[in-house]
Amino acid sequence: MAGVGDAGGLRRQRLLTHYDKSRNSYVEGIMEPQCKKRKTKAISTFTWELMPVLSDEELCEVELLEAYAAPIINKRQTSCLIKQLACIYPLNSLPHIKRVRTCRDKNTNHSLEIIICLLRDLNCTDVPNGEISLSDLFPDGKDIGIGLGEPFQVMIPACQPLTRPQFEAASQHWPTTFHENKQVTNALRGHLFNTEERAKVQTFMEKAIKAAKLGKEIGMEPVGAVVVNPATDEVIAVGHDCRNGPNPLLHAVMVCIDLVAYGQGGGAFNHDRYPNCHFKSEASFSGDHAFNTGKPLHPSEDHSPTGVPVNGLPYICTGYDLYVSREPCVMCAMALVHSRIRTVFYATSSPDGALGTKYKIHTKKDLNHHYDVFKGLLEGECQFFS
Numbered sequence: 001m002a003g004v005g006d007a008g009g010l011r012r013q014r015l016l017t018h019y020d021k022s023r024n025s026y027v028e029g030i031m032e033p034q035c036k037k038r039k040t041k042a043i044s045t046f047t048w049e050l051m052p053v054l055s056d057e058e059l060c061e062v063e064l065l066e067a068y069a070a071p072i073i074n075k076r077q078t079s080c081l082i083k084q085l086a087c088i089y090p091l092n093s094l095p096h097i098k099r100v101r102t103c104r105d106k107n108t109n110h111s112l113e114i115i116i117c118l119l120r121d122l123n124c125t126d127v128p129n130g131e132i133s134l135s136d137l138f139p140d141g142k143d144i145g146i147g148l149g150e151p152f153q154v155m156i157p158a159c160q161p162l163t164r165p166q167f168e169a170a171s172q173h174w175p176t177t178f179h180e181n182k183q184v185t186n187a188l189r190g191h192l193f194n195t196e197e198r199a200k201v202q203t204f205m206e207k208a209i210k211a212a213k214l215g216k217e218i219g220m221e222p223v224g225a226v227v228v229n230p231a232t233d234e235v236i237a238v239g240h241d242c243r244n245g246p247n248p249l250l251h252a253v254m255v256c257i258d259l260v261a262y263g264q265g266g267g268a269f270n271h272d273r274y275p276n277c278h279f280k281s282e283a284s285f286s287g288d289h290a291f292n293t294g295k296p297l298h299p300s301e302d303h304s305p306t307g308v309p310v311n312g313l314p315y316i317c318t319g320y321d322l323y324v325s326r327e328p329c330v331m332c333a334m335a336l337v338h339s340r341i342r343t344v345f346y347a348t349s350s351p352d353g354a355l356g357t358k359y360k361i362h363t364k365k366d367l368n369h370h371y372d373v374f375k376g377l378l379e380g381e382c383q384f385f386s
């Protein structure tokens, strides 16, 4: 469907600068961007494309169900018909479906059509080729059929659409409700951020890459991470991977979360031997906010009544964004769930990555926090050094 196609299209919009495996070298300007959407000159100066890492549910095609609808003969009876039908066929499993739609065929003398029921709601399983009469749909002699025209079969979306491509596909069949995530829509269209925003996120990823290079110089895995407060654009913590030191769990993301905690008066690990891993303490933050104020893109579905832990403080990374040069592993992805990160940007995928490659921890329904993930930011640069 369109959504998958769009995402694939984004992926195919190759980098101007890329790593050429056959030559084992970094090549500049070999491939022309295929993107038709690149209209402004400013955007074409960026050598990367951001891709949203969507859940399987967001990427899949809209599932359809067979249903019966009928024309409403007298428009004035509409609300009455809706009420009566809600009693006979409540459609409880389909709260996203709009019961009534305007008639698409302009040549008929009725203007509205209404969903009566799902095929599976009918007791009679042997409906001959969809040919059905109102008396079949209202077998108990209910007189509701009076206000309705001849029933006809339609396909209606089984679930509420999650992305605009899904919404557009669903609406081809029957109107549904849709709570749009504009970031995801824009990302799927290939214009997630404006030029200024792209420049900004690139700056933060450059800091993460710089940290990765500094880590590599002292024999660490070349992974760097930066935590930013998007409300103020302040860098809260910068860290590189330290797993090759005494503590093998010190992946770049774990280092960064711990550094954020240090800034808030907490922290668990000793980072003294790594001068390029540093944090900004809460006391030095600009403005009058004691804690992060960024709003989550996806509302955090916290099961605690207030969304605030028992000590009264927000979770460590609430409202913050993470920039990391390489896709986090399962441990790090879960640590980001626990610390309530808002958005993760990563450059390159990892073979064991938990935010798109092996798993999509950020979208797991049975976890109580979800975050948005975008990949591809300065991908070429990270492929080069890691």
Ligand SMILES: [Zn+2]
Binding pocket: 251, 252, 253, 328, 329, 330, 331, 332, 333
């Ligand atoms: Zn990790």
